[in-house]
Amino acid sequence: MQKPLVPIWNLENFFPGGSHSPQFEQFLKDLVEQIASFHANTKASPVPQTLEAAIEWSSLLTEMQDIAKKVRQAGAFVSCLNAQNVKDEKAKLLSGQLKQISASYAAVLTLLDDQILNIPEDVWAKLLEQESIKPIAFPLNERRTKAKDKMAPEMETLANDLAVDGYHAWGEMYNTIVGRMTIPFEEDGVIKNLSVGQAQNMMNSGDRSVRERVFRSYEEAWAKEADLNSAVLNHLAGFRINLYKHRGWDSIHKEPLEYNRMKEETLHAMWDTIEKNKEIYVSYLDRKAKLLGLSKLSWFDVDAPLGTNNKKVSYEEAAEFIVEHFRKFSPRMADFAAKAFEERWIEAEDRPGKRPGGFCTSFPLSKESRIFMTFSGSASNVSTLAHELGHAYHQHVMNDLPQMAQGYAMNVAETASTFAELIVSDAAVKAAKDPEEQLALLEDKVNRGIAFFMNLHARFIFETNFYEERKKGLVSIDRLNELMVNAQKEAYRDALAEYHPYFWESKLHFYLTGVPFYNFPYTFGYLFSSGIYARALAEGPAFEQKYVDLLRDTGSMKVEDLAMKHLGADLTKPDFWQSAIDLSVADVKEFLKLTE
Numbered sequence: 001m002q003k004p005l006v007p008i009w010n011l012e013n014f015f016p017g018g019s020h021s022p023q024f025e026q027f028l029k030d031l032v033e034q035i036a037s038f039h040a041n042t043k044a045s046p047v048p049q050t051l052e053a054a055i056e057w058s059s060l061l062t063e064m065q066d067i068a069k070k071v072r073q074a075g076a077f078v079s080c081l082n083a084q085n086v087k088d089e090k091a092k093l094l095s096g097q098l099k100q101i102s103a104s105y106a107a108v109l110t111l112l113d114d115q116i117l118n119i120p121e122d123v124w125a126k127l128l129e130q131e132s133i134k135p136i137a138f139p140l141n142e143r144r145t146k147a148k149d150k151m152a153p154e155m156e157t158l159a160n161d162l163a164v165d166g167y168h169a170w171g172e173m174y175n176t177i178v179g180r181m182t183i184p185f186e187e188d189g190v191i192k193n194l195s196v197g198q199a200q201n202m203m204n205s206g207d208r209s210v211r212e213r214v215f216r217s218y219e220e221a222w223a224k225e226a227d228l229n230s231a232v233l234n235h236l237a238g239f240r241i242n243l244y245k246h247r248g249w250d251s252i253h254k255e256p257l258e259y260n261r262m263k264e265e266t267l268h269a270m271w272d273t274i275e276k277n278k279e280i281y282v283s284y285l286d287r288k289a290k291l292l293g294l295s296k297l298s299w300f301d302v303d304a305p306l307g308t309n310n311k312k313v314s315y316e317e318a319a320e321f322i323v324e325h326f327r328k329f330s331p332r333m334a335d336f337a338a339k340a341f342e343e344r345w346i347e348a349e350d351r352p353g354k355r356p357g358g359f360c361t362s363f364p365l366s367k368e369s370r371i372f373m374t375f376s377g378s379a380s381n382v383s384t385l386a387h388e389l390g391h392a393y394h395q396h397v398m399n400d401l402p403q404m405a406q407g408y409a410m411n412v413a414e415t416a417s418t419f420a421e422l423i424v425s426d427a428a429v430k431a432a433k434d435p436e437e438q439l440a441l442l443e444d445k446v447n448r449g450i451a452f453f454m455n456l457h458a459r460f461i462f463e464t465n466f467y468e469e470r471k472k473g474l475v476s477i478d479r480l481n482e483l484m485v486n487a488q489k490e491a492y493r494d495a496l497a498e499y500h501p502y503f504w505e506s507k508l509h510f511y512l513t514g515v516p517f518y519n520f521p522y523t524f525g526y527l528f529s530s531g532i533y534a535r536a537l538a539e540g541p542a543f544e545q546k547y548v549d550l551l552r553d554t555g556s557m558k559v560e561d562l563a564m565k566h567l568g569a570d571l572t573k574p575d576f577w578q579s580a581i582d583l584s585v586a587d588v589k590e591f592l593k594l595t596e
Contacts, residue, residue, distance in 0.1 A: 007348035019090035065403035086179030197356030215300035222502035256517035273577035296497035312377035348375035360391035390420025408554035414525020458491035
């Protein structure tokens with residue numbers, strides 16, 4: 001790789017000038033005009049009754065995909081602007097403007113979906129057999145099926161329009177609240193005002209007094225904002241519940257399951273198998289408590305590093321390590337990661353004013369991605385960096401497919417990222433020469449199992465129970481805290497001494513309006529990628545092309561079919577899940593053995 005590597009992304013090649021870019025302003029104006037034209041063309045187009053008419057009508061699908069790319073390009077740019085500087089007021093305005101544009105586009109799609117729904121069955125079947133349509137046959141059929149499940153087109157359009165200043169506006173309100181928050185922390189007699197992201201990083205400190213003081217200040221800060229955030233969460237849920245009611249949906253899990261293209265049996269098989277394997281993770285938590293000189297861990301101890309070996313790595317060292325170990329599995333993946341580092345696709349600088357968390361977003365017109373995180377040199381940061389590069393690589397191998405065939409769901413999106421993370425974390429454990437460092441890295445790896453099997457399970461349990469209560473009316477702050485602690489106790493098998501009652505508030509994922517139930521897909525992705533990783537270890541370099549083929553199919557298949565085609569696995573049965581969990585359990589057993 002060419003050096004030096006700069007941990008600040010380059011957005012200028014998309015639209016120079018950031019939130020004040022004249023080019024971006026013009027781009028949005030042109031997009032508005034194109035959507036208006038698309039609307040007129042769709043409205044004027046009769047529902048085709050013959051194959052010839054359907055082939056002519058399909059030009060609307062080409063226009064739809066072109067607009068989808070542009071909406072996604074604009075959305076990626078605005079999300080990057082808002083993440084890099086939470087105080088960028090112009091970026092917030094652009095976000096609101098884009099939501100209006102997206103709503104007008106969604107209104108046309110509702111109209112188009114109604115036409116898709118009303119094409120005669122025999123004409124539809126023949127249309128899907130056309131060579132130009134075959135690559136997008138799956139997402140088209142999916143749209144047709146979903147259209148049957150929704151309200152009348154004019155009602156769906158009204159719901160989309162109202163969502164801009166209702167549903168999505170509440171999500172933006174949460175971002176505004178978090179953006180202005182500071183977490184005061186006293187160090188050497190000086191009080192620092194930390195961002196939420198910086199405070200979260202400090203809770204990984206090796207010094208328990210630091211962890212506890214940051215956590216207390218963190219909880220206090222969230223408590224002060226609980227009245228506003230509880231209102232936001234209640235109204236987000238209320239919107240969803242009412243929309244589902246008018247669509248005739250009775251299950252709160254219907255939308256997330258359909259969005260993730262998975263069956264309810266698969267979801268239950270996954271959680272049930274995890275439940276049966278939790279005892280060894282409780283043993284791990286108990287052992288970690290003893291190693292830290294505690295009778296039981298508290299919430300802020302779960303991610304604490306063990307020992308005094310808090311080795312820090314530079315951004316360049318992390319980049320070299322990731323590229324080196326990607327290369328052992330896939331030279332193409334390694335070359336791609338090197339390009340991302342060299343061309344400044346990554347925003348990793350540790351500075352105040354950034355949004356907490358990490359993400360990867362793609363710019364389909366430019367065929368590039370951008371990665372956002374805050375890098376402070378920990379092993380966990382290196383894993384996060386690898387994770388987000390996995391997302392970017394997934395998009396990279398799909399860039400030549402039609403836009404509709406690139407629409408993979410969140411659960412399989414987490415597969416490529418977690419796979420990349422496994423490569424790097426395994427390599428880190430093996431590369432460690434110091435026994436204490438090796439133990440710390442192994443423990444970091446085991447902790448990911450805790451996150452996917454316990455932390456995320458708590459989120460799923462909380463959200464499921466919260467939505468049931470919300471159907472009866474507003475849920476109070478005290479009750480939200482109670483629901484959250486109960487969920488954490490259930491998910492962690494009551495293995496902790498203290499929990500995080502305001503987690504319903506501090507976890508951004510509960511407030512996202514783009515994806516419902518932003519929790520179980522992470523666990524699915526972790527275990528699905530573990531199964532793929534086991535196959536990669538067994539087959540070596542020969543698996544590289546099979547892996548790419550699997551990723552390319554993620555936008556065109558249900559997950560059960562994807563697993564059967566590429567892995568020969570039935571996801572509705574426990575066998576696959578158990579085999580994937582066994583890999584994680586092996587790490588726990590090794591940890592318990594090393595710490596006897």
